[in-house]
Amino acid sequence: MENENAINKTSAVEAAAAEHTRCGQCYRPHVDILEQADELLVLADVPGASGDRIDVKFEDGTLTIHAQVEPRQKPDHEFLLQEYGVGDYWRTFRVSEAIDAGQITAGYADGVLTLRLPKAEAAKPRKIGVKTT
Amino acid sequence: MVFRYRNMRQPIYHLRDDLDRMLTGVFGPWAEGVLPGTGRGQPALNMWEQGDAVLVELEVPGLKADHFEISVVGNQLTLTVDRPELKQEGVTYHRRERPVGSFTRVLRLPVEVDANRVEAELRDGVLTITLPKAESAKPRKIAVTTA
Numbered sequence: 001m002e003n004e005n006a007i008n009k010t011s012a013v014e015a016a017a018a019e020h021t022r023c024g025q026c027y028r029p030h031v032d033i034l035e036q037a038d039e040l041l042v043l044a045d046v047p048g049a050s051g052d053r054i055d056v057k058f059e060d061g062t063l064t065i066h067a068q069v070e071p072r073q074k075p076d077h078e079f080l081l082q083e084y085g086v087g088d089y090w091r092t093f094r095v096s097e098a099i100d101a102g103q104i105t106a107g108y109a110d111g112v113l114t115l116r117l118p119k120a121e122a123a124k125p126r127k128i129g130v131k132t133t
Numbered sequence: 134m135v136f137r138y139r140n141m142r143q144p145i146y147h148l149r150d151d152l153d154r155m156l157t158g159v160f161g162p163w164a165e166g167v168l169p170g171t172g173r174g175q176p177a178l179n180m181w182e183q184g185d186a187v188l189v190e191l192e193v194p195g196l197k198a199d200h201f202e203i204s205v206v207g208n209q210l211t212l213t214v215d216r217p218e219l220k221q222e223g224v225t226y227h228r229r230e231r232p233v234g235s236f237t238r239v240l241r242l243p244v245e246v247d248a249n250r251v252e253a254e255l256r257d258g259v260l261t262i263t264l265p266k267a268e269s270a271k272p273r274k275i276a277v278t279t280a
Binding site (some may be wrong): 030031032033034035036037040041043045046047048049050072073077078079080081082083084110111112 | 177178179180181182187190192193194195196197219221223224225226227228229230231232243255257258259
């Protein structure tokens with residue numbers, strides 16, 4: 001947990017610099033991260049993003065999600081009630097597990113981005129048989 | 134998130150509404166499986182007028198058409214959204230931020246709408262409800278006769 005905090009700070013610094021050049025108003029998507037036996041499953045809520053404008057990068061243990069969202073209203077649109085804004089989604093994660101970067105798959109359906117990060121062979125849990133003599 | 138206020142309403146009423154929504158989740162009855170403090174409360178929505186209709190838009194990622202219940206009576210829109218929980222065995226959650234549970238929201242619309250012509254479209258996790266204004270709510274030009 002402490003490790004995560006320290007690492008979040010670095011990625012926060014990177015995020016501040018990167019967001020300025022990347023998108024006008026970036027939102028942080030809600031994400032569920034599940035660890036299964038042989039892969040990490042990342043589910044990100046990115047409603048309104050178009051499938052072909054989602055960038056997923058895995059570099060050096062850092063996973064970056066950038067989903068571009070087409071604005072649905074004009075910038076000066078008059079709302080009767082506005083409880084959320086529409087904009088690009090951007091989030092980075094530090095992944096501590098050894099991941100097989102070549103086997104990462106991503107799918108997008110109904111506003112949810114699903115990333116499967118298979119663990120590298122070395123990181124998979126392995127049952128070790130005990131020989132009784 | 135951006136909050137914008139209509140000119141006619143005081144910001145203080147919006148504060149009261151927002152607090153009501155937040156506290157209903159804590160003290161009021163909540164849906165199965167949603168503990169107070171978890172989940173986002175009610176789904177956030179945007180509403181605006183477009184020509185002869187009122188449009189309501191919600192961001193509801195991961196949901197299919199049968200997860201909604203939308204009903205319209207007069208100028209009242211009742212919306213029930215059910216986000217099913219992802220049942221997974223033998224997994225460890227590192228992050229769990231996506232809200233789950235069932236939420237109902239009742240919205241008072243600014244005008245009467247024609248319930249027979251209401252349409253709802255779900256695309257890429259965004260639900261857009263188009264509520265055409267009722268005939269009685271449309272402005273009618275009145276000609277002035279000189280006697």
